[in-house]
Amino acid sequence: MDNPHRARFERDGYYIAANVLHQDLVDRLNALGDHILAQQDPEHFAQHKTTGSMVLIDWAMTCDHPAMAELVAHPNMLSVLDRLGFDQPKFGHGRIISKxxxxxxxxxxxxxxxxxxxxxxTTQPIQVFLMYYLTDTTPQNGCLRVVPGSHRKRHPLHDRISPRHTKELAAYENPDDPGFSRVDDEIDVPVKAGDLVIGYGNLLHASHANQSAERRTVLTMWYYPDFTNLPERTRATIVAAEGHNSHFTAAAPQTRAMLAPLKIEYDGDAEPIEIESVPGPAFK
Ligand SMILES: O=C(O)CCC(=O)C(=O)O
Structure with missing residues (x-):
């Protein structure tokens, strides 16, 4: 491996790039996030106590809001992915997660x-998260925590925690659940607003409680960084999992031009693989 950035990403399962978004875009995304959160009903927040919110960012929202479209195709983000050796990333969807x-x-x-x-x-990533925190984060206001290397090696947590995101976990029904425990090899990932944290989708991660008096928002954006180099069946599976972006054709021409290279497209006839969110015995 002659790319030290990629080697670190593959070893640790995550990678931090500082100062990717300018303050102006962070401010616009904060305003957009607050506006969208204000439209959710109280039930949404009751169901998602541990994330705070879980609002889908789909292609329709991306095409309709210039700040979101800018984020999805941001040139600084594309340079960071390129530095990691991913020169044709594709965007799936995202979430507004606001504690x-x-x-x-x-x-x-x-x-x-x-x-x-x-x-x-293998170490070839299928799906990665790109997390943009819209405020500076610390252990006190709910920064990210990760177990480095847990994307490629089974960790004791894999056998202790629920393999699925249950309603009980999301609603914080049992604070003594092992999902809320601390582990020796976890590390905190505090960042500044506008930094970018990239991680393998299958990296073990969590976040601290928000003990501050301020809201803490992250936009988790899901990309397929190496889509074009994935086997056909994997590409067919991704297309089946992400659905089609019919809204795209209705977007303004400038937005369409900006987002077009990030669209997931596969028109072969390979059979999708069934979705499975629990690692199998081959994960050791
Ligand atoms: O809220 C956070 O800090 C992390 C969000 C998260 O785990 C996710 O989007 O998968």
Whole structure:
């Protein structure tokens, strides 16, 4: 491996790039996030106490809001991915995850859903998260926590935590659940607003409680960084999992031009692999 950035990413399962978004875009995304959160009903927040919120960012939202479209195709982000050796990333969807003041921690989980695909047992990433925190984060206001290397090696947590995101975990029904425990090899990932944290979807991660008096928002954006180099069946699976972006054709021409290279497209006839969110016995 002659790319030290890629080697670190493959070893640790995550990679931090500082100062990717300018303050102006962070401010516009904060305003957009607050506006969209204000439209959710109280039930949404009751169901998602541990994340705070879980609002889908789909292609329609991306095409309709210039700040979101700018984020999805941001040139600084594309340079960071290029530095890691990914020169044709594709965008799937995202989430607005916003912890209100004085809210609980987020449980340990991994978001891999391609565990039936042999590629998940290699270091070639299928799906990665790009997390943009819109405020500076610390352990006190709910920064990210990760277990480095847990995307490629089974960790005791894999056998202790629920392999799925249950309603009980999301609603913080049992604070004594092992999902809320601390582990020796976890590390905190505090960042500044506008930094970018990239991680393998199947990296074990969690976040601290927000003990501050301010809201803490992250936009988690899901990309397929190496889409064009993945086997055909994996590409067919991704297309089946992400659905079609019919809204795209209705977007303004400038937005369409900006987003077009990030669209997921596969028109072959390979059979998709069944989605599986639990690692199999080959994960050791
Ligand atoms: O809220 C956070 O800090 C992490 C969010 C997260 O775990 C996710 O989007 O999968």
């Amino acid at each position: 209100p003041p004085h809210s609980p921690p987020l449980f340990w989980h991994e978001d891999g859903r391609f565990w039936n695909d042999p590629v998940s047992y």
